Amino acid sequence: MENNKKTIVWIIAGVVAAAIVIYFAVSGGLPQAPQGTQTPEGTVAVTGTSPVAPSGEVIAPSGKPADNSSVPGSQTAPQQSAPLAAKEIPPQAVKLSVSASGFSPSSFSVSAGKAVTLSLTGADEQTHVFRFDDPSLNAVAIGIGPGQTRVITFNAPDKAGTYSFHCDVPGHTARGEKGTMTVR
Ligand SMILES: [Cu+2]
Numbered sequence: 204m205e206n207n208k209k210t211i212v213w214i215i216a217g218v219v220a221a222a223i224v225i226y227f228a229v230s231g232g233l234p235q236a237p238q239g240t241q242t243p244e245g246t247v248a249v250t251g252t253s254p255v256a257p258s259g260e261v262i263a264p265s266g267k268p269a270d271n272s273s274v275p276g277s278q279t280a281p282q283q284s285a286p287l288a289a290k291e292i293p294p295q296a297v298k299l300s301v302s303a304s305g306f307s308p309s310s311f312s313v314s315a316g317k318a319v320t321l322s323l324t325g326a327d328e329q330t331h332v333f334r335f336d337d338p339s340l341n342a343v344a345i346g347i348g349p350g351q352t353r354v355i356t357f358n359a360p361d362k363a364g365t366y367s368f369h370c371d372v373p374g375h376t377a378r379g380e381k382g383t384m385t386v387r
Pocket residue numbers: 301302330331332370371372375380
């Protein structure tokens with residue numbers, strides 16, 4: 204009788220241990236605090252950027268899902284942050300810098316439809332404006348002054364493919380300030 208009870212205790216302990224191992228394997232590790240600030244609309248990566256709803260959709264100031272093809276900075280557009288310190292760039296951000304020698308890195312990849320937080324840092328004493336070439340991403344724009352960093356959160360296009368971007372300041376694209384975002 205005693206031995207049976209011990210066996211049952213060990214079986215239960217084994218099942219609990221297995222459940223814990225499976226939980227961490229599935230969840231990808233120890234539970235982490237959400238990256239960003241929680242608001243009623245969703246998680247904000249950096250103050251001023253658009254919140255990401257639990258559904259994964261980026262929400263515009265209008266309260267509706269952000270329209271990437273709208274006018275940059277408008278009520279229906281994904282919002283860029285105010286200038287912030289480089290150490291405030293959220294850990295999940297795709298980090299780009301730009302100077303007269305171009306964007307670094309000049310290419311990056313994102314997952315189709317997923318919320319992307321993109322940071323842009325000016326690495327010289329000039330103004331730069333990140334824009335995509337495709338009108339469907341017209342509102343996904345970041346403008347920075349000399350040495351500034353700003354961040355934008357937007358939903359990647361649902362359609363896989365390569366989306367080119369450039370610096371919109373006259374003369375800057377011609378000298379090589381361009382690159383590509385690959386959507387997978
Ligand atoms: Cu530029």
